Amino acid sequence: MLVRAVALVLLALLAAAPVMASAQVPSAIDGGPATVPLWPRGAPGAERRSSEAEVVENTYVRNVHDPSLTVFPAAPRHANGAAVVVVPGGGHRMLVFVNEGVGPAKALNRYGVTAFVLKYRLAREAGSTYSIDRDAAADLRRAVRWVRANAAQYGVDPQRIGVMGFSAGGELVSLVADNPAPLEPPSADPLDAVSARPDFQVLVYPGSLGIPAQAVAGAPPAFITAGSLDPCCAKPALTLYSQLRNAGVSVELHLFADMDHGFNIAAHSESLSILHWPDRLADWLSDGGWLHERPLMDAQPLKP
Numbered sequence: 001m002l003v004r005a006v007a008l009v010l011l012a013l014l015a016a017a018p019v020m021a022s023a024q025v026p027s028a029i030d031g032g033p034a035t036v037p038l039w040p041r042g043a044p045g046a047e048r049r050s051s052e053a054e055v056v057e058n059t060y061v062r063n064v065h066d067p068s069l070t071v072f073p074a075a076p077r078h079a080n081g082a083a084v085v086v087v088p089g090g091g092h093r094m095l096v097f098v099n100e101g102v103g104p105a106k107a108l109n110r111y112g113v114t115a116f117v118l119k120y121r122l123a124r125e126a127g128s129t130y131s132i133d134r135d136a137a138a139d140l141r142r143a144v145r146w147v148r149a150n151a152a153q154y155g156v157d158p159q160r161i162g163v164m165g166f167s168a169g170g171e172l173v174s175l176v177a178d179n180p181a182p183l184e185p186p187s188a189d190p191l192d193a194v195s196a197r198p199d200f201q202v203l204v205y206p207g208s209l210g211i212p213a214q215a216v217a218g219a220p221p222a223f224i225t226a227g228s229l230d231p232c233c234a235k236p237a238l239t240l241y242s243q244l245r246n247a248g249v250s251v252e253l254h255l256f257a258d259m260d261h262g263f264n265i266a267a268h269s270e271s272l273s274i275l276h277w278p279d280r281l282a283d284w285l286s287d288g289g290w291l292h293e294r295p296l297m298d299a300q301p302l303k304p
Contacts, residue, residue, distance in 0.1 A: 089167025170206025227259030
């Protein structure tokens with residue numbers, strides 16, 4: 001009887017506990033996706049802290065000093081060679097790693113796109129010595145270079161590599177795709193010779209940093225989305241759309257009615273339009289030819 005009573009108590013406790021298994025941050029240790037460091041010898045300016053462990057609270061990640069990519073390959077049966085570096089938001093204080101990283105990566109996988117979720121340095125975290133335009137943006141440029149240099153390993157077309165940023169991650173996308181690249185000193189690292197320019201860009205309720213953009217002429221094609229009621233990020237979305245359109249860049253904008261900030265991929269929304277907005281992205285990717293092999297004659301020279 002005692003054993004049965006203990007078992008019943010345990011079952012009751014398990015039933016009352018919140019279900020968190022599906023929200024755990026994946027790692028290669030627990031059978032999750034593989035993670036690769038972007039700066040094996042330590043990111044510039046972070047070498048002394050690169051061995052510090054990341055802090056995971058609920059589904060958020062902070063204390064990132066060793067920027068990395070978590071790899072979500074598309075299933076071989078429908079992988080099409082496109083790749084996207086996913087950049088979670090979090091106000092540069094933390095990374096919304098699951099809802100704006102893992103979830104979008106898996107959604108992209110459904111369309112045959114291989115995804116790489118970026119963990120970047122956080123400039124607004126307490127005690128941080130990093131800056132957004134110098135360090136966090138450098139992590140995204142490094143990520144694009146790394147994916148392009150290792151494209152063959154993942155069955156990726158080096159001419160079909162995009163970036164997709166949410167909120168603060170959208171700011172990094174704009175800094176890298178729509179603003180001038182910083183002058184970089186000569187480097188002996190062969191990866192620095194690889195182009196950091198994305199082939200296309202996706203901005204999901206992007207913040208205002210980097211917008212208005214300063215180098216929209218010749219910017220990569222863009223897909224932009226936000227909520228019409230978003231107090232911080234509807235205006236930057238409209239501003240960037242207008243800039244790109246006026247510059248002759250192929251751009252598509254979706255503003256969703258009565259929607260505020262942070263709808264990610266409908267993890268907490270009952271809106272059908274939000275539930276299906278990734279399908280609109282897939283339509284745009286397909287119409288732009290990004291989900292199909294691009295003939296060599298159509299290839300455009302990449303700019304650093």
